Amino acid sequence: MIKFLDLHKINLQFEQELKVAANRVIDSGWYVMGKELETFEQNYAEFCGTKFSLGVANGLDALRLIFKAYIELGIINRKDEVIVPANTYIASVLAITDNDLIPVFVDPNINTYNLDSSRIEEAITPKTKAILTVHLYGQNSINDQMLAICKKYDLKLVEDSAQSHGAIWKEKVMGSIGDAAGHSFYPGKNLGALGDAGAVTTNDETLSKTIEALRNYGSLNKYENIFKGLNSRLDEIQAAFLNVKLKYIQKDILERRRVANYYLQNIKNSAIIMPSVIEEKGHVWHLFVIRIKKRDELQTYLKNNGIQTLIHYPIPPNKQNAYKEYAHLSFPITERIHDEVLSLPLSPVMNVNEIEEVTEILNLFT
Numbered sequence: 001m002i003k004f005l006d007l008h009k010i011n012l013q014f015e016q017e018l019k020v021a022a023n024r025v026i027d028s029g030w031y032v033m034g035k036e037l038e039t040f041e042q043n044y045a046e047f048c049g050t051k052f053s054l055g056v057a058n059g060l061d062a063l064r065l066i067f068k069a070y071i072e073l074g075i076i077n078r079k080d081e082v083i084v085p086a087n088t089y090i091a092s093v094l095a096i097t098d099n100d101l102i103p104v105f106v107d108p109n110i111n112t113y114n115l116d117s118s119r120i121e122e123a124i125t126p127k128t129k130a131i132l133t134v135h136l137y138g139q140n141s142i143n144d145q146m147l148a149i150c151k152k153y154d155l156k157l158v159e160d161s162a163q164s165h166g167a168i169w170k171e172k173v174m175g176s177i178g179d180a181a182g183h184s185f186y187p188g189k190n191l192g193a194l195g196d197a198g199a200v201t202t203n204d205e206t207l208s209k210t211i212e213a214l215r216n217y218g219s220l221n222k223y224e225n226i227f228k229g230l231n232s233r234l235d236e237i238q239a240a241f242l243n244v245k246l247k248y249i250q251k252d253i254l255e256r257r258r259v260a261n262y263y264l265q266n267i268k269n270s271a272i273i274m275p276s277v278i279e280e281k282g283h284v285w286h287l288f289v290i291r292i293k294k295r296d297e298l299q300t301y302l303k304n305n306g307i308q309t310l311i312h313y314p315i316p317p318n319k320q321n322a323y324k325e326y327a328h329l330s331f332p333i334t335e336r337i338h339d340e341v342l343s344l345p346l347s348p349v350m351n352v353n354e355i356e357e358v359t360e361i362l363n364l365f366t
């Protein structure tokens, strides 16, 4: 069977180094907020090209903490509105509503699956304080029009960079373009820990200091609490694993592009809509998402041929039980995306035979 994502095989590449890293942490006797985290934060800030990087417990917390910090700083107030793509993963929306902010869903662009800048302005009200743009599937979602809108209406631009580590727009790495960005290192992400982990990147020193306190009970100095904070820290052992894996991320991106480019050039089936790539460097292929009317049929056919696929995502956030208050809203493009998308196997460790097999079987589907 061709697996959607073989995490064991991915981490096996770094087995020796990961074991050395784990032993180092075990032997150190220091497990939370220590040298490994400090090193990772420096490495990751350098990778993104930002002044600050703060390790946190996961990607959802990274985004939650950004909004929480803006509220603490009085830049955003409870019940203010945040624009978010209607087709994002639910975590983007949870980060907004958990802070008692209002998500304003905007239908995405049907070709890129990312926020459609031409639809943002009509969603802006006097309550709008931020845009949470999501680099979905690994592709940059920012453009000049979006930046101009943020400037014109004085909106904070927050990047959900959970799927886009290392993607580039105009020489800048995702996570360094907006005012702040949340990153996830969930095991299945392009830069994955061996458990949960996340980070915030920003060039804003005040925001960075606020989040540094908020992730640690609202405290910068032990037993002195300046905010009502959370416990959302990145463990030493995960930071040590991430220090290993970060060294190989550029190589991984090239491997992912190798698979994606093969698919793009060789999948030839008129029923299938292939992903649109705006700029080669702007996409790091967290997911290779095709669209097809007979999606469920294709998924069953692939499964019967030993190919595992997934759907990202089957239900839009506003149609989830968790968000009944937004169920009446209708987003035609989002709904179409959720009915038609299918994610093909793609990882840096896929071999040529597997890629060819997926392609051949897809080309035979009628």
Ligand SMILES: *Cc1c(COP(=O)(O)O)cnc(C)c1O
Pocket: 058, 059, 060, 061, 088, 089, 091, 092, 134, 160, 162, 163, 183, 184, 185, 186, 196, 197, 198
């Ligand atoms: C994975 C993901 C998150 C949440 O990250 P976790 O580390 O799983 O909490 C947020 N946004 C998007 C787009 C994601 O894919």
